[in-house]
Amino acid sequence: MAENLIILGSGPAGLTAAIYAARANLNPLVVEGIQAGGQLTITSDVENYPGFPKGILGPELMTSFRQQAERFGARFAIGDVKSVELGQAPFKLNTEKETFETKTLIISTGASANLLGLPNESRLMGKGVSTCATCDGFFFRGLEIAVVGGGDSACEEANFLTRFASKVTMIHRRDHFRASKIMADRVLKNPKIEVVWDSTLDDVLGSDEVTGIRVRNLKTGATREINLSGVFVAIGHSPNTKIFKGQLEMDAGGYLITRDGPKTNVKGVFAAGDVQDHVYRQAITAAGSGCMAALDAERYLESLHL
Numbered sequence: 001m002a003e004n005l006i007i008l009g010s011g012p013a014g015l016t017a018a019i020y021a022a023r024a025n026l027n028p029l030v031v032e033g034i035q036a037g038g039q040l041t042i043t044s045d046v047e048n049y050p051g052f053p054k055g056i057l058g059p060e061l062m063t064s065f066r067q068q069a070e071r072f073g074a075r076f077a078i079g080d081v082k083s084v085e086l087g088q089a090p091f092k093l094n095t096e097k098e099t100f101e102t103k104t105l106i107i108s109t110g111a112s113a114n115l116l117g118l119p120n121e122s123r124l125m126g127k128g129v130s131t132c133a134t135c136d137g138f139f140f141r142g143l144e145i146a147v148v149g150g151g152d153s154a155c156e157e158a159n160f161l162t163r164f165a166s167k168v169t170m171i172h173r174r175d176h177f178r179a180s181k182i183m184a185d186r187v188l189k190n191p192k193i194e195v196v197w198d199s200t201l202d203d204v205l206g207s208d209e210v211t212g213i214r215v216r217n218l219k220t221g222a223t224r225e226i227n228l229s230g231v232f233v234a235i236g237h238s239p240n241t242k243i244f245k246g247q248l249e250m251d252a253g254g255y256l257i258t259r260d261g262p263k264t265n266v267k268g269v270f271a272a273g274d275v276q277d278h279v280y281r282q283a284i285t286a287a288g289s290g291c292m293a294a295l296d297a298e299r300y301l302e303s304l305h306l
Contacts, residue, residue: 002090003029005297006102008081009240011038012283013273014108015065016290017297021106022072024298030069030076031093031100038062038110039274040283047138049283058126061283086247086266103304104268104297107248107256108290109240111274111281115233116148120204128210128230131237133157134282136230137164145230146171146213148201154234155183161232162192169226170195171215204231239275253278262293268300 005021007014010032021028040046040058047055070076077100085092090101113131115121121129130136133147137160145165147158150172158168170187175197177184187193198219205212205225212227239255241248249257249265255278256271258264264271272293273286 002101005104007106009108013286013290016287017106017294018069018074020294022074106293107271108273109275111237111239114236133160137161140230143229147232149234150177152179152183155179155187157234168193
């Protein structure tokens with residue numbers, strides 16, 4: 001028997017959708033995916049989510065979201081969906097072990113920050129390494145930090161971080177920015193930003209927290225260490241949308257295209273959170289879109305007298 005609603009993903013968007021859908025007696029099933037709780041589970045302090053004047057740990061916030069959804073009757077399944085069949089309802093979601101069927105679907109699989117692949121990068125994530133200047137910049141007030149990247153996002157984050165950091169060192173593998181001229185000019189004119197050209201990040205230094213970086217010049221091969229307290233990796237994000245290719249409309253970056261709120265091009269399929277948002281990428285905006293998706297899913301089911 002097909003579910004009324006399945007929610008793919010259990011970050012702020014998916015769990016907010018679960019709360020609203022459960023309160024509407026839709027008995028939603030949340031398929032958590034490989035990273036239950038989303039990106040906030042690897043975030044230490046969250047200070048910009050309303051309602052927590054002293055801040056809250058990312059994993060703790062996601063645990064509260066989940067408990068609230070469970071309180072209203074949301075159900076959870078552990079599984080990584082490998083393929084989907086969205087040609088007609090009920091939609092089919094295939095994991096390695098089983099197939100789920102559902103009358104409506106909310107996709108909140110998020111987006112993953114592109115990383116450099118350094119061992120210490122993952123080990124020190126949330127302990128000085130970050131992929132979100134808006135989320136974590138405040139914690140580096142008066143400290144020296146680095147930004148890795150050379151596109152518009154990297155330049156925007158570097159400029160933003162000068163509001164807090166005493167100095168921002170940009171590490172870029174080329175001798176010129178890939179960013180638009182206006183963004184590049186802002187960086188080059190900012191007295192708090194130093195650019196290290198033709199270089200790559202070889203390693204992040206520190207045992208329990210970031211204490212510095214090792215940088216390698218790609219032309220000379222020379223390496224040097226720079227003492228600092230934070231590293232922001234700004235080489236883009238990749239939406240988790242591969243399994244929907246050919247079935248749902250996406251933009252050039254692979255983000256799901258939504259219209260009239262959270263609606264995709266397939267009736268009964270909705271998208272919420274970072275999987276369709278490459279601009280804001282905040283917990284609060286993800287939660288808001290999860291709410292909208294749940295409300296629209298409820299209305300869609302009502303229109304079908306289901």
